[in-house]
Amino acid sequence: MYLLKTNVPKFMQWKESLGQSVSLDKREKWKSETQMLEQFGEYELQLHIESGRVEYREDPWTVGVWNYRDKGDLVKRTRVTKNREWSRGQEYEAEEEDEQEFQGMMDVDATTHLQRATAWGKGQKALSKGSGKKGAGRGKGKMLAIKDKDDEEEEPTEEEEEWTGLLAKAKRAKDHMAAAKADLLDAIQEAEKSKRLTKASKKDSEGVCQRVAEQENMVKLVLAKRDTMKLPKAKEIMLEAAAALKACKDEAKELRALANKAGSKAAKK
Numbered sequence: 001m002y003l004l005k006t007n008v009p010k011f012m013q014w015k016e017s018l019g020q021s022v023s024l025d026k027r028e029k030w031k032s033e034t035q036m037l038e039q040f041g042e043y044e045l046q047l048h049i050e051s052g053r054v055e056y057r058e059d060p061w062t063v064g065v066w067n068y069r070d071k072g073d074l075v076k077r078t079r080v081t082k083n084r085e086w087s088r089g090q091e092y093e094a095e096e097e098d099e100q101e102f103q104g105m106m107d108v109d110a111t112t113h114l115q116r117a118t119a120w121g122k123g124q125k126a127l128s129k130g131s132g133k134k135g136a137g138r139g140k141g142k143m144l145a146i147k148d149k150d151d152e153e154e155e156p157t158e159e160e161e162e163w164t165g166l167l168a169k170a171k172r173a174k175d176h177m178a179a180a181k182a183d184l185l186d187a188i189q190e191a192e193k194s195k196r197l198t199k200a201s202k203k204d205s206e207g208v209c210q211r212v213a214e215q216e217n218m219v220k221l222v223l224a225k226r227d228t229m230k231l232p233k234a235k236e237i238m239l240e241a242a243a244a245l246k247a248c249k250d251e252a253k254e255l256r257a258l259a260n261k262a263g264s265k266a267a268k269k
Contacts, residue, residue: 015085025075030057030067039070048072097168104172159231166234170222173241177216180248184209187255194259208244208251215244 036045036054045068048054053072059065156164188205191197197205218237222229 013085013087015083017081017083017085019081019083021079021081023077023079025077026071027073027075028069029073030069033066033068036068036070097164100168101171104168104175107175162231163226163234166231166238167223167226169238170219170234173238173245174216174219174223177212177219177241177245177248180245180252181209181212181216184212184248184252184255187252187259190259191255194261196258196261197255205251205255208247212244212248215241 031039039045040048045054048070049056049068054068054070056066056068059067184205188197188202188209191205192202215237219241222234222237
């Protein structure tokens with residue numbers, strides 16, 4: 001566990017925001033003549049038809065029966081949100097690991113950030129359930145990040161350092177595998193359009209995509225089971241994930257070369 005010095009600058013922040021959003025929903029529903037007459041009446045319905053607000057068609061299943069649709073069927077929705085945020089922490093000199101983690105956060109998309117935030121919220125709930133145990137909460141226990149100057153600082157063990165580096169690689173690998181998987185699916189579609197991708201080759205490419213998806217789930221398992229998984233097992237998973245990622249990238253590269261080759265021949269003709 002890394003310990004922070006007590007003389008570094010502290011900060012406290014309080015933030016409150018109020019927002020409002022308005023949406024206009026347009027509903028498209030075909031109704032029978034009886035329903036429209038109940039809503040508008042015969043005279044008003046004819047006026048709406050003449051103005052173009054209400055359009056009509058013959059029922060696609062029954063000849064001689066007419067349906068009507070009100071293009072002015074709009075619903076306005078107003079939504080108000082109010083958020084409060086309070087944070088407290090300490091500033092410290094960033095290390096190489098911190099910079100790598102920050103860069104990794106900048107490279108992922110909004111969906112991945114949302115998934116991580118959801119997972120973090122679940123972890124916080126699980127932590128709060130165990131806060132009633134002896135030694136938990138109120139600055140006591142293993143969650144303590146600050147000690148007095150007189151206390152000796154504990155150095156991380158070799159295994160802890162290996163886990164730290166492996167988890168950082170796992171986070172980056174998970175994002176890279178998701179991107180490579182999507183890229184391979186696009187490459188398969190491009191090769192199909194070129195008419196040069198056989199059914200057997202397509203099946204092989206889809207198999208490569210399936211393998212990288214399976215390894216992506218295993219990498220997620222490493223991140224989720226940090227406290228119970230053995231380090232050698234985690235290393236083995238990361239090696240298999242690296243091989244699957246490389247195979248996925250190579251497959252996408254070959255498929256795009258195949259599609260470009262077909263396009264080049266078509267242009268010459």
